[in-house]
Amino acid sequence: MSVPLVPLLIDGDYCAGSTGVTVPVVNPATEEVIADLAHASVTDLDRALAASARAFVDWRETTAAHRNAILVKAAYLIRERTEEIAEILTAENGKSLTEARGEVGFCADATDWYAEEAKRAYGRVIPARASDVRQITLREPVGVALGFAAWNFPAGNVALKMAAALAAGCTIIVKPSDETPATAIAIGRCFTDAGLPAGALNIVHGVPTEVSKYLIASPIPKKVSLTGSTPVGKLLQRLASETMKRCTMELGGHAPVLVFADTDIPNAVARLVSAKFRNAGQVCTSPTRFFIAREVYEDFVAAFITRAKQVRVGNGAEEGAQMGPMITARRRDTIDALVKDAVAKGADLRLGGHAIAGKGYFYAPTVLADVPDNARLMTEEPFGPIAAFTPFDSFDEVIGRANALPYGLAAYVFSQNPGTIARAGSALDAGVVGVNHTSVHEAETPFGGVNESGYGAESGIEGLDAYLRTKMLTEKYL
Template sequence: MYDEKIQLLIDGVWREGSEGKSQPLVNPATGEEMASVPHASSADLDEALAAADKGFRVWKSMTAIERYRIMMKAADLIDADLERIARLLTMENGKPLVESRGEVAFSADATRWYAEEGKRAYGRIVPGRIANQRQIVLKEPVGVVAAFAAWNFPASNVIRKVAGALGAGCSIILKTAEETPGTAVAFARCFEKAGVPAGVINLVFGVPDEVSSHLLASPIPKKVSLTGSTAVGKLLQQRAAETLKRCTMELGGHAPVIVHHDADVELAVATLAAAKFRNAGQVCTSPTRFFVHETIYGRFLELFVARVAQLKIGNGLDADTQMGPMIAARRLDAIQSLVDDAVGKGARLLTGGKSLGGKGFFYAPTVLADVPDNARIMQEEPFGPVASFQSFSTFDDVIARANATPYGLASFVFTTSGALAHQTELALDAGMVGVNNTAISTPETPFGGVNASGYGSESGIEGLEAFQRVKTVSEIFP
């Protein structure tokens, strides 16, 4: 049973939208409506802006240790409610419950990390050029944050923004995805119970274009943080430019995987199959373009397809489910179009390649071999359970192909040679590289991309600095 009431949070008050507009919340595994998601009106958004402005002044004036204590308590409350929140997440998003549990646990961990790091917003003293001069560099919270989070990771996408902003001393207006609102609501209630003052966290829903245009036209927010597509990132950056807001853009990806001739094939297959079909491939860092050395190409494909055939597809609440549904029917059509295009241009369909039918939005795990460079799926982010394979023979050739898209978020390398790993790491045009593993996201390391995958980082000290500004003070006393 879906047991979270979805409401707006504005100035410490949980409420419906003032104009009564809403949309249904649908379980992607069953197609059933679970709840109603209220939409914020323009008046509601203006109230959220005013509340965040007021909340910022209150939160900023508190000491770092006071903010730390509240955030640590919020993390404890998230942990205490982990199982219920994870079930909400699975019912909204569709991913297996084991994945949801891990994501909620990550969120509590990230909250603690940002709480701790907020106590270490160190400045510095710079020696003066004249007698009796002291030059001080201070780090201050940037101000009110307008944040937008995608539906594919309803917990971690949200918490990186909320905990990062609060750890730096900022207030926030968060618009998370209407497809997955309950996780953000549950987190906000935890922060509220922990003692976060009214107006520091504001949560709104609505038509994305209308909400973003309204919030970003206001001079109140000083910072924009987005997890979303490259197209949306470009649009929000343009809107933010009108008032010179700072931006962090965590956008799309199309991660290449390079499996060198000396790789541990069994390890690579097991690791990459798990990563490829996690969250039904709806992951911005998902391995999507597989480049396997020609000497092990056939064996790799055989083992990979065999492992894919063993995947259990179903409702994420079922204990044995390994891959759940897509988020909506529109995604089924988008994936089918990419697969049909690739096959029509000469790719070999080894398994999958179709929707599974019945209730929910399920697409079969799909493996395409010998995918030509001109297939759309080699340039467009698939964001679904499709692995596209090519073989390669030389280092220069595979690097050219790996770097051939506009994206530059994640990339992966499998080799037993430290020298070859280092050479490949330096050659890849990406913000993150995983060598013999795909676990590239932790609270303490920066997460972000380059080129069409955006700019700026979440997590790590870089993630905290994204919500800070610098002030220089020069003191001279007689």
């Protein structure tokens, strides 16, 4: 059977690569090849760079109202095509259709948000020291942007970068993951069908290191936005430093969960099980290190296991499936190695801990209790369906253990004591903190980490600001 070609988008044209090189796109739930992915050659990348630079000259001069109108239409088309995009997303990523639909809805919300924020890129007037001088600041688009997106949220990751850059008046070249490229193309079509001029948005595919090195080395782009791992972020930041490109780095995490003795256990368990096994744990904000007050430790772990056993694992395209597969066989094997290491070092395996036989890269929902601090699982981001539990005895102890790693993306606190909540929220070294729930990223809220989880923010007013620069203009009246 022939499979469809996932094209490039260059200068308004959805096209094959100039060399004809393709790689297979695999459904992780069935291991079937579902598409061929066109890879960009150096010639193709040069075309994308030139198109972005040419389009920027005109796009930056469009009014905020005009950019708003195009983005509003794009958001409308995303919503109109929700089912189509969700089915593509599930086929190449594996998450359930329910999750995929929710992600596509987030894309539309974010695009609408940036459409409105385009009209609010305000400058200001600064009182001068002389009566014949006026001092004002202007907010200008930074230039051509590069967006590198991960596979775990193949719609949301690319839509955030597209919408923010375009709203600010920038043009953008997006490099999605080779595992999930068709979703990016489907989102891109919503923008181009909404009337976006040729060259304002380009989408390229290829070997990640080769594409990123070539694009970042060019003097044309002025901005880099990455959603990816910490090692990749460090590499791209080094490359960007050669031409002093501005960067936004949304990198990995290892989110601690602090469950205090006064917690509403049923609420906490329900929310944490849902968050833990969402997208098979392949979420940068996924709760991973569970620190539970010793007084409620065994009761909490038992309740968590009871609910985790109810999670239905299967092909995300099938009705009733709640948790899909790992993205690749390699990721599944990495998860299994982390579990085996933890057990070898004394952790108590209470649920799962094995790959699921048959087609697809499935791994069972897994719970480990009494995980020692020297287990790899406690220092390496698992990015999989593993919950690692350990008890704590005091506030200072749990804050110290939660902040012990170099990562600082998300953290969670469950307590009914306002004082405990306030102290923990202030003490946790994280970019986003969820208290008594796990929804830490909305279109209108800034999202980003600290330390080795990166810097800068997507979403919210901060997300638009990342694509703007400030110019100070001082005028003396003659």
